[in-house]
Amino acid sequence: MSTNNSSQAHPRGALVYYVRDVVKTRESEGVAFRLKVPSLQIAMGEKIALVGESGCGKSTLLDILAFILKPSSVGAFRFRPERDGDPLDMDAYWKAGRLNQLGDLRKRYLGYVMQTGGLLPYLTVRENMDLCRNVLGLAQDGTIEHLAEQLGIAKHLNKLPEALSTGERQRVAIGRALAHRPSIVIADEPTASLDPYAAQKIMAHFMELVEELNITVILASHAWRHIKELGLRRLHHRTFRSEDRNLTETIVSG
Amino acid sequence: MGVPLRKVFALASRDYVHEWQMSVCFVLALAAVLGPMLVLFGLKFGIVGAMIDQLIEDPGNREIRPVSSGRYDRSWLESVRRRPDVSFLVPRTRSIAATIELSSEDSSRHVRVELIPSDQGDPMLSPRGDRPEGVTRIVLSRSAAEKLQVAAGDTLDGSLARQYRGQKERVHLPLTVAAVAPARAFARDGAFVSVNLLEALEDFRDGRAVPRMGWSGDRENSIRTYPSFRLYARSIYDVAALRDAFANLGVDVHTHAAEIELVQRMNRNLTAIYWIIAVIGLFGFSLSLGASLWANVDRKRKELSVLRLVGFRTMDIAWFPMVQALYTAILGWALAVGLYLLVAGVINQMMASQLGQGQQVCQLLPHHYGIALALTCAAAVIAAGLAGLRSAHIEPSASLRDL
Ligand SMILES: Nc1ncnc2c1ncn2[C@@H]1O[C@H](COP(=O)(O)OP(=O)(O)OP(=O)(O)O)[C@@H](O)[C@H]1O
Ligand SMILES: [Mg+2]
Numbered sequence: 001m002s003t004n005n006s007s008q009a010h011p012r013g014a015l016v017y018y019v020r021d022v023v024k025t026r027e028s029e030g031v032a033f034r035l036k037v038p039s040l041q042i043a044m045g046e047k048i049a050l051v052g053e054s055g056c057g058k059s060t061l062l063d064i065l066a067f068i069l070k071p072s073s074v075g076a077f078r079f080r081p082e083r084d085g086d087p088l089d090m091d092a093y094w095k096a097g098r099l100n101q102l103g104d105l106r107k108r109y110l111g112y113v114m115q116t117g118g119l120l121p122y123l124t125v126r127e128n129m130d131l132c133r134n135v136l137g138l139a140q141d142g143t144i145e146h147l148a149e150q151l152g153i154a155k156h157l158n159k160l161p162e163a164l165s166t167g168e169r170q171r172v173a174i175g176r177a178l179a180h181r182p183s184i185v186i187a188d189e190p191t192a193s194l195d196p197y198a199a200q201k202i203m204a205h206f207m208e209l210v211e212e213l214n215i216t217v218i219l220a221s222h223a224w225r226h227i228k229e230l231g232l233r234r235l236h237h238r239t240f241r242s243e244d245r246n247l248t249e250t251i252v253s254g
Numbered sequence: 255m256g257v258p259l260r261k262v263f264a265l266a267s268r269d270y271v272h273e274w275q276m277s278v279c280f281v282l283a284l285a286a287v288l289g290p291m292l293v294l295f296g297l298k299f300g301i302v303g304a305m306i307d308q309l310i311e312d313p314g315n316r317e318i319r320p321v322s323s324g325r326y327d328r329s330w331l332e333s334v335r336r337r338p339d340v341s342f343l344v345p346r347t348r349s350i351a352a353t354i355e356l357s358s359e360d361s362s363r364h365v366r367v368e369l370i371p372s373d374q375g376d377p378m379l380s381p382r383g384d385r386p387e388g389v390t391r392i393v394l395s396r397s398a399a400e401k402l403q404v405a406a407g408d409t410l411d412g413s414l415a416r417q418y419r420g421q422k423e424r425v426h427l428p429l430t431v432a433a434v435a436p437a438r439a440f441a442r443d444g445a446f447v448s449v450n451l452l453e454a455l456e457d458f459r460d461g462r463a464v465p466r467m468g469w470s471g472d473r474e475n476s477i478r479t480y481p482s483f484r485l486y487a488r489s490i491y492d493v494a495a496l497r498d499a500f501a502n503l504g505v506d507v508h509t510h511a512a513e514i515e516l517v518q519r520m521n522r523n524l525t526a527i528y529w530i531i532a533v534i535g536l537f538g539f540s541l542s543l544g545a546s547l548w549a550n551v552d553r554k555r556k557e558l559s560v561l562r563l564v565g566f567r568t569m570d571i572a573w574f575p576m577v578q579a580l581y582t583a584i585l586g587w588a589l590a591v592g593l594y595l596l597v598a599g600v601i602n603q604m605m606a607s608q609l610g611q612g613q614q615v616c617q618l619l620p621h622h623y624g625i626a627l628a629l630t631c632a633a634a635v636i637a638a639g640l641a642g643l644r645s646a647h648i649e650p651s652a653s654l655r656d657l
Binding site: 112122 | 268273654
């Protein structure tokens with residue numbers, strides 16, 4: 001089940017993520033899933049893709065990397081958002097239950113694009129895109145309008161999300177994740193609900209924007225075909241099933 | 255480094271307005287509980303208030319009268335008068351001796367009137383009118399004045415007779431009408447006169463000499479005692495305590511304490527009943543608001559976890575139900591007050607013919623509205639606190655995808 005693309009050396013340099021021996025076990029109704037990450041290092045500015053079938057644990061890994069899911073056990077989990085800052089020990093944050101500090105890190109350094117939705121229905125498109133900037137106290141400087149222009153949703157800025165098509169909503173979600181110039185954007189199958197043509201177009205826009213802003217990207221997808229063309233580094237992973245099919249285990253490294 | 259409260263407020267408000275149908279339902283539900291409660295309290299307050307007003311308005315309710323006659327001397331009466339809860343006290347002479355026959359120039363009739371001892375500050379007399387003074391100026395009761403066809407300033411002839419040493423003697427004395435008392439002061443034919451005049455008349459009837467009036471008789475120098483007195487308490491609320499004080503002194507008195515206590519007890523009972531209803535009502539409202547806010551947290555799980563995802567802190571999230579509950583409380587209160595004013599207006603209009611000028615059956619004071627608002631907000635805050643606690647525990651990863 002292992003997939004492997006043309007092997008390339010790890011681009012070393014300033015590491016944003018340093019992960020060693022992180023395990024997450026999820027269990028319900030006697031069926032367990034285990035994600036194991038023996039080693040994962042992501043450098044600043046890298047574009048990473050996590051490609052795999054449904055249920056293999058992509059979202060699980062992304063949520064751990066976005067500090068919204070607590071790992072079951074950790075060898076080392078360090079996060080260094082600033083090039084010349086000290087790495088932060090995320091395990092310590094989790095163990096101390098400092099959820100507010102994790103929230104502060106997300107607010108400042110992360111943008112997150114969900115598979116679908118994630119927009120606030122009571123805010124206009126402009127306000128939704130401005131949400132992260134707003135809570136950070138950033139001033140209106142035309143960023144939103146510029147982004148909306150690039151994503152092709154400029155004419156929808158004053159509408160509520162309910163008046164938008166699914167694809168347009170996805171573009172708004174992408175805009176929101178980028179608007180506050182985060183150092184890392186995590187996108188969990190951002191185009192899964194779109195037709196392939198629209199998906200390709202939106203992803204091309206997305207890659208253009210992150211390239212322009214020099215943002216580290218971690219992207220999950222179940223289709224490698226059109227991801228390939230975007231020039232992302234693919235993470236290796238293997239998925240095993242136990243004989244009684246009650247335990248699924250995915251091992252990711254890269 | 256939480257999100258500024260101003261922004262949390264703005265977002266919670268936007269959500270509240272966006273879900274206006276839901277919000278309207280909450281507001282209506284609150285007004286439906288609070289409005290009738292305000293009307294109920296307004297009625298209680300208005301009716302009991304009117305009854306208390308009536309009690310206070312009639313000074314007769316403050317009167318304390320000895321049941322049987324006794325022998326009270328000046329110094330004892332003086333000591334009672336100095337009590338802070340006594341507002342007025344004059345001694346009474348024997349009632350047998352306290353009558354006089356009056357006649358005026360305008361009326362041929364002779365009218366026998368009862369004499370009531372009075373003095374400065376008599377609560378039964380109008381505070382603006384003239385007082386009885388000395389042995390000539392008296393205040394007539396309304397019915398006596400009508401029979402004699404006199405008004406303030408007119409003169410009268412008073413006459414009284416006694417049996418002295420086997421002979422009938424009659425004396426006349428000139429009197430002036432100082433004022434006519436209000437009708438409710440004394441219903442029969444009567445006159446409010448100074449204690450001095452009453453003492454002189456009693457002496458004359460008893461066959462004693464009254465040199466001041468030029469009436470001859472025996473000279474006895476016994477210390478004067480009075481069989482009774484006219485006493486008015488400072489307020490209706492002092493009546494019961496005074497009655498008990500007299501009982502301790504061995505003086506049985508007749509008072510209106512029972513009626514006053516009845517009204518007070520009714521006030522207390524109605525207040526207790528009202529509060530039971532109010533507490534049940536507010537508790538029910540608090541519970542239903544709490545339940546719906548609690549359910550709201552579930553309904554909005556995804557939205558709230560989006561906020562968590564973009565870095566809202568636990569407290570920021572907990573403010574959401576709080577702000578929205580306060581909106582419900584304030585709007586619901588305003589609607590309830592509007593309802594109350596409408597209903598109270600109708601009730602007062604309906605009752606207007608049965609009531610005196612300016613009296614209202616349904617009435618609230620400004621601070622009652624304030625108390626209602628404070629209680630409602632408190633109930634809402636408690637309800638929202640539980641929901642807030644729950645919303646603060648939303649785990650973003652578990653909730654982000656459950657759509
Ligand atoms: N809350 C949970 N409790 C228990 N098991 C869970 C929970 N969430 C996910 N799982 C299990 O973990 C495994 C991985 O789930 P995950 O959402 O990471 O998959 P995925 O790769 O993102 O799939 P997809 O491509 O469909 O989004 C699944 O087998 C799922 O059944
Ligand atoms: Mg997924």
